[in-house]
Amino acid sequence: MTYSYFPGCTLKTKGKDLDIWGRASAEALGFTLEELPDWQCCGAVYPMAKDEIATRLSSVRALMAAGEKGQDLVTLCSACHHVIKRVNNDLRTDETIRDKVARYLKLETPYAGETNVRHYLEVLRDKIGFDVLKEKVVNPLTGRKIGAYYGCMLLRPASEMGFDDPENPTILEDFIRAIGAEPVIYARRNECCGGYCTIKDKGFATKQVDAIMENARNCGAEELITACPLCLYNLKENATDGLPVAYFTELLAEALGVKEAAK
Amino acid sequence: MIDTIKRISGVNPRKCMKCGKCTASCPAFERMQFHPHQFVDMVENGRIHELMNSEGIDFCLSCFACVERCPRNVEPAKVIEAVRLAVVRQQGGAHLTPDEIPALLDDELPQQAITAAFRKYRK
Numbered sequence A: 001m002t003y004s005y006f007p008g009c010t011l012k013t014k015g016k017d018l019d020i021w022g023r024a025s026a027e028a029l030g031f032t033l034e035e036l037p038d039w040q041c042c043g044a045v046y047p048m049a050k051d052e053i054a055t056r057l058s059s060v061r062a063l064m065a066a067g068e069k070g071q072d073l074v075t076l077c078s079a080c081h082h083v084i085k086r087v088n089n090d091l092r093t094d095e096t097i098r099d100k101v102a103r104y105l106k107l108e109t110p111y112a113g114e115t116n117v118r119h120y121l122e123v124l125r126d127k128i129g130f131d132v133l134k135e136k137v138v139n140p141l142t143g144r145k146i147g148a149y150y151g152c153m154l155l156r157p158a159s160e161m162g163f164d165d166p167e168n169p170t171i172l173e174d175f176i177r178a179i180g181a182e183p184v185i186y187a188r189r190n191e192c193c194g195g196y197c198t199i200k201d202k203g204f205a206t207k208q209v210d211a212i213m214e215n216a217r218n219c220g221a222e223e224l225i226t227a228c229p230l231c232l233y234n235l236k237e238n239a240t241d242g243l244p245v246a247y248f249t250e251l252l253a254e255a256l257g258v259k260e261a262a263k
Numbered sequence B: 001m002i003d004t005i006k007r008i009s010g011v012n013p014r015k016c017m018k019c020g021k022c023t024a025s026c027p028a029f030e031r032m033q034f035h036p037h038q039f040v041d042m043v044e045n046g047r048i049h050e051l052m053n054s055e056g057i058d059f060c061l062s063c064f065a066c067v068e069r070c071p072r073n074v075e076p077a078k079v080i081e082a083v084r085l086a087v088v089r090q091q092g093g094a095h096l097t098p099d100e101i102p103a104l105l106d107d108e109l110p111q112q113a114i115t116a117a118f119r120k121y122r123k
Ligand code: SF4
Pocket: A007, A008, A009, A010, A011, A040, A041, A042, A043, A044, A045, A077, A079, A080, A081, B111, B112, B115
């Protein structure tokens, strides 16, 4: 299976590990991420205002490019996923936005959100299956106690994201089990880490992160995983005394044995 | 003004039943002079300029906890965003200029944080 892939700007630079190990693991699992040739940054923040059109266009272009190839569009970065999925939903449901976008882009047929957007984790769950993933694991991460950090953007608002139960998600825990480790459930796994405020008010970000870390540690977690480069940065750099944090794709690659192979 | 806020946010503040759950869910509430449920109430009552001049309107983290947990589907974050846009769209209303960026960078900071800041604080 081949998917169109939107890496996003952060995955080309500071978030490289999320991208590299995501792609390598995909190959090991039998699917290919085909990077869109001319993608543009999605802007990182979903434009909530209905009259913001230009800020929706890069997502629309990516969605249409995948559609033209007859492929689903796969994302890895939580923020890209959030933005593109919600913009697609706008094009599906909001006629005014759809018409304005069609005029901006001079489309003969308006784009009405026909492309499917899937997060990498959704591909694992819905297309590959966690049971199949489990069979492909060569280095099970036995004995490791891992806390999933969901953050905000994959889950909320659930009416648009349709990712998982927003208050009691299980996808990352199922993933952790599939790679042979033990998931640790803690309350703050879906509370905001305050990442957006890191350049405005580091102290505030630190307070949020410390509360998350304390909660995860008290519940027995020894490390955390995330799908968001900003969460990763914030959890690592702004914690007073944090647990180690990695991208979920790094542990996936480790479990599938593609990390050693690359060395 | 009140109509502009309602139009660009798409929010109907009259749906709110004043339960305060949005504020209870908000990680940023202590940094905001007016809390999410107050935003909804004040928009309903036309107190837009007070909101525009209040402290901490750009502290909303876009975490969507208030949107998810509101029992009436009011979507308070969209009102806050609309008020914030009303401020940054005014001349001289931007909070962040490109000259300020280098001082804020460190080696690990992801692009996402900068891109997001530009999207949120400027127009
Ligand atoms: S979310 Fe971030 S990484 Fe993804 S494209 Fe947008 S800005 Fe770039």
